[in-house]
Amino acid sequence: MSERDYDHTAIEERWQTAWADADVYRTPDDAENPTYVLGMYPYPSGKLHMGHVRNYTITDAYARYRRMTGDEVLHPMGWDAFGLPAENAAKERDTNPRDWTMDCIGTMREQMRSMGFGYDWDREIATCTPEYYKWNQWLFERFHEEGLVERRDAEVNWCPNCETVLADEQVEGEAELCWRCGTPVVQRELEQWFLRITEYADELLEAIDDLEGWPNSVRQMQRNWIGRQYGAEIDFEIEDHGPVTAFTTRIDTINGATFFALAPDHPISERLAEESEEVRRFVEEEADPEGDEPNGVSTDLTATNPATGEEIPVYVADFVLSDVGTGALMAVPGHDERDHAFAQKHDVEIKPVIAPEPEGWDGETVPDAPDVGEEAYTEDGVLVNSGEYSGLDSETARARITEEIETAEESTQYQLRDWGISRQRYWGTPIPVVHCHDDCGAVMVPEEELPVELPEFVNTTGNPLDAAEEWKETTCPACGGPAERETDTMDTFVDSSWYFLRYISPDLETAPFDRDRANDWMPVDQYVGGIEHAVMHLLYSRFFTKVLADHEGLEHREPFTNLLAQGMVQLEGEKMSKSKGNTVSPQRIVEEYGADTARLFMMQAAQPERDFDWSEEGVRSTYAFLDRLKGMVDGFVENEPDGERNAVASYVESEIDATVAIATDEYDTLRFNEALRETQGLVRTLRQYAEYTEPHAGTYGHGLSAVVRLLAPVAPHLAEELWEELEGEGFVVEADWPDAEIDRDRVEKRRQLVENTRKDVRDIVEVAGIEDPQAIDVVIAPDWKYDALEIAIDSDADNLIGELMGEDHIREQGDAAADYGQDLQTEREALSMTLDPEEEHDALEAAAWLLEREFDAPVEVVRAEGADEEVVRKAEPGRPAIHIEN
């Protein structure tokens, strides 16, 4: 780096201090409906990585943009501070999770400050503080009061060595090993606390349709996750075991149900396993629900098909899952691929009962049965071999069969399960429950005793809360007798399901959030984060918001209006990760190039939702751009130019307006890369201007001032520095966004006209082999052609020429009018309005210097009157005639 490089470290520190001293990012409590911009709060690992930098640069840039356009903005930050890594780190380093986490928070806060992120730090929250998690507990009890909390047995992943439950993500590989100690994980039944999110399944699903500000992918993932299916439940009578309920979406195929299948852990299967060695061996040894092959074992039992009255064999099969439907199913091999495969393997009858609907079907004739020997027919169709139902279409048949079979009834199934929040961990929110040694059972801790605080950390295997004897021992709030505290803590997703509400009133001591203010400030206008939270966090947050709307007077049913799932920062096409060792440290980039460079490089590299490759070269050229810009501003301020306000200046003025108009649009829709490209284009134009001629100070200064403000959301430090040089006072953070009177359509037409004209001149010079042009005339079409064009666009007459000749001033043009009319007629369907003649003239005159510079010949832009007849003839609206003197 040469000596000209600007001192980014000094500049960035200077402005970070100035912003903090002036408290510029504070959102006062009396703000009215501020724009709420939020990035997903981080887990405080102690190190900001590139993903964070990208995430928070997006929100910061948007927040700054909105602030400059005059909005009040709420842009807070906090810490997802509970979680397993802190517990592990504490064990390794012989400290405790609290101290370790608080240290990490301190470091990361400082790193964020050095990136120049403008947060209202007075609203900072950390979920591991009793002031925060007290409200997790309070909410848990409110949910309980509303019947949305349940305690029941559940099967969980259990590591016998660590003596704790593991989340599915923490079980590794096919062999199912514990991610920490490599011990094989076992399934274990444990009493767990659940939040009844399934109560809201329908609303969570249906409201997705209205989340128009969310990416389709996320919406679809949530729909799949909820997985609602309409069908029917129906009982099959099994000898000695009574009725067994099966769920099916295809009750129209019931006449083709030729066997019945039970999950290996269905109560009947378990009973059979006790009696039959074969079933026992299958259930305990052979069943492989993960495998592709549908395996099963026959039983001696039969079930009665309620439609046909036939006795059909009963199998225990591993493709039947106990947590899907009822854990028992009627198998229809003729119309289900999996059932078909199983039936072939076990030689069960395959009976077609649905035929494809014949073309031009009359709605009653019973078609021939299809051949389902080789392959199941899985579509809807027309029933055959179905007794009185034969001849009905599938949909009608489903309704009638459900209606007419005694035990059948409509049923809706969801894939969504209730949310098990119990974790056998220390570093989380204690579940505020006491287990009475007498008969009171699980009793909620009274509200006035909240928060139930975590005891001191004990380094032990298993759950430290279990080892905290003194803490555990308590009295029952109901009967006063001896009791024990619940030792499970909450899933950290509980913390993040409502943190966005806490920022609104972070110090409130009487409620989780200030209701009135929340009603005013919510929902979050723009939420930004990684796609990995597409389902869990975003679904849980929606659930909490709906519960709070129903029971706590929140007047919003959705938390996030617009959601942006930002893309990954990659290195050579691969995701950056510690294990691959291909990370780029933001700290190093900030030291070497400054936060502004890092931010600007990232924002211009790609649209925020796309992945992009980190490139050191790109970073260097971004730095060079900022450096040059600083040089331009320095030069301008030190030595103000005194050029004329001439045609060239007016070209530059119009380019400034164009840039502002376009960049503003792009900022609005978070397409920072486009906005920045325009801005950099304007810098280039300004540089060309200064190179070509002595600039007009007002114009040039105006351009620089616009550039600085357009850049301010993304490169705020240097923008402050340059703003100070240009304006002398005030923060650019608080400056007004530049405005342009111009509309985008007009801007683009003008640029197009100039660009086309330059290209035409080049073509002519090239094709005609003109070595050294002496003079270039650019001639605007006469007014009557513009009139004719307008008439042609509006006209729907068959004979356009006739209509044109109806206008005196056009008819007067004689042959010329006829010729042009003919052209219009040919192009008729494709015509579009151009700028008017005066605008075209002005635009070209302003851009004439570009041609003069390029061809080193005088350029004259003239109106049709007074130009050579022969030349004018070729001029059309949007396309001036060009004459080159050789």
Add this chain to the structure above:
RNA sequence: GCGAGGGUGGCUGAGCUUGGCCAAAAGUGGCGGGCUUAAGACCCGCUCCCGUAGGGGUUCGAGGGUUCAAAUCCCUUCCCUCGCACCA
């Protein structure tokens, strides 16, 4: 298998929602030129084929269709990426 999103000029990548200056933005790479003692930076042009006055031809995964007109709309087909998945 189901669902979502894609396939554009050497590469990256806009545009396709609202068909028409789209041979198709921008960047990058390559070529030529300017500036410079020189290098870098910066500036200008070219970069599908043909063309001595702004023209013509062939292109936007493949094939078909709608239209005066399709990268853009419809159908079929192939391939890629990402979610979900023995879901009854």
